[in-house]
Amino acid sequence: MRPLTHPSLDDVTVEGILHALSDPVRAAIYWQLSCADSANTCSAFLKMEDRCIPKSTLSQHFRALREAGLIRSERRGVEMLNTTRCAEIEQRFPGLLPAIKNAQSIQCEARKQDAEPKRAATQAAHSA
Amino acid sequence: MRPLTHPSLDDVTVEGILHALSDPVRAAIYWQLSCADSANTCSAFLKMEDRCIPKSTLSQHFRALREAGLIRSERRGVEMLNTTRCAEIEQRFPGLLPAIKNAQSIQCEARKQDAEPKRAATQAAHSA
DNA sequence: CCTATAGTTCGCAACATACGAACTTATGAA
DNA sequence: TTCATAAGTTCGTATGTTGCGAACTATAGG
Numbered sequence A, B: 001m002r003p004l005t006h007p008s009l010d011d012v013t014v015e016g017i018l019h020a021l022s023d024p025v026r027a028a029i030y031w032q033l034s035c036a037d038s039a040n041t042c043s044a045f046l047k048m049e050d051r052c053i054p055k056s057t058l059s060q061h062f063r064a065l066r067e068a069g070l071i072r073s074e075r076r077g078v079e080m081l082n083t084t085r086c087a088e089i090e091q092r093f094p095g096l097l098p099a100i101k102n103a104q105s106i107q108c109e110a111r112k113q114d115a116e117p118k119r120a121a122t123q124a125a126h127s128a
Numbered sequence C: 001c002c003t004a005t006a007g008t009t010c011g012c013a014a015c016a017t018a019c020g021a022a023c024t025t026a027t028g029a030a
Numbered sequence D: 001t002t003c004a005t006a007a008g009t010t011c012g013t014a015t016g017t018t019g020c021g022a023a024c025t026a027t028a029g030g
Helices: A014-021 A024-035 A055-067 A086-092 A096-127 B014-021 B024-035 B055-067 B086-092 B096-127
Strands: A071-076 A079-084 B071-076 B079-084
Touching: A014 A024, A014 A055, A014 A096, A014 B014, A014 B096, A024 A055, A024 A079, A024 A096, A055 A071, A086 A096, A096 B014, A096 B096, B014 B024, B014 B055, B014 B096, B024 B055, B024 B079, B024 B096, B055 B071, B086 B096
Parallel strands: none
Antiparallel strands: A071 A079, B071 B079
């Protein structure tokens, strides 16, 4: 097992960040980590929103986030503690992560709104 | 040749935007289009920053931008006029594109700063 | 109709991604 | 110590995506 490598802040690129967050699973992991008041292990994400994500896939996603500079991981015994580097990134690219997060949540809300009328329509069809 | 398709604003996704702009060539095309006071053809990008990008590759990049909802393309005779849809996207995801653009330009400046000392060092070495 | 020009599509090679199986490392019990 | 277990990583492979040359399509102007 090769040691964990984290890019220095100067080596973090916008393209890397955008690419890492353009994957829905990684984006979900990232925002969840950024909301968590304490560090989080990988296995905490084995089940995400009803989807069961294989361990190996998760491991790759964490590596992608780490290599993009979005998170910092450190071994703690048998498990791994992951924390976001958002303060650092905010320093280098002010406003970037908040803007992306805001957009994601707008989209998330819009999807909920979309789902509502459909469910109502289905119910109406059933009762008719 | 299948007709040009543009997603409706509701179908534009954050992941799609991030993915489209995570490619340096597409990002460059996009920002250049957004700076252009008028619409721009594809062939205007055949030579970008000393790099010569093949026509077919360019065509794919334009398609990617179009399908992500970032640009609108319309035939005008034998060529294609491309315009950004940034006003629409700003409406749906306020602040997203400006934040990304700002980050890109910060990175661009940082790279220039990085290049300077090197060139100076090289000159010093030559004169020594 | 012929030719030139701007883009698109096709086909293939190179690269990236997902995931099961096998492996490594740390922990705790016997 | 030795064994079992748990958390992650790495490997192999199947599947998907991307880049680019060659062939194609569509339009404008002789």
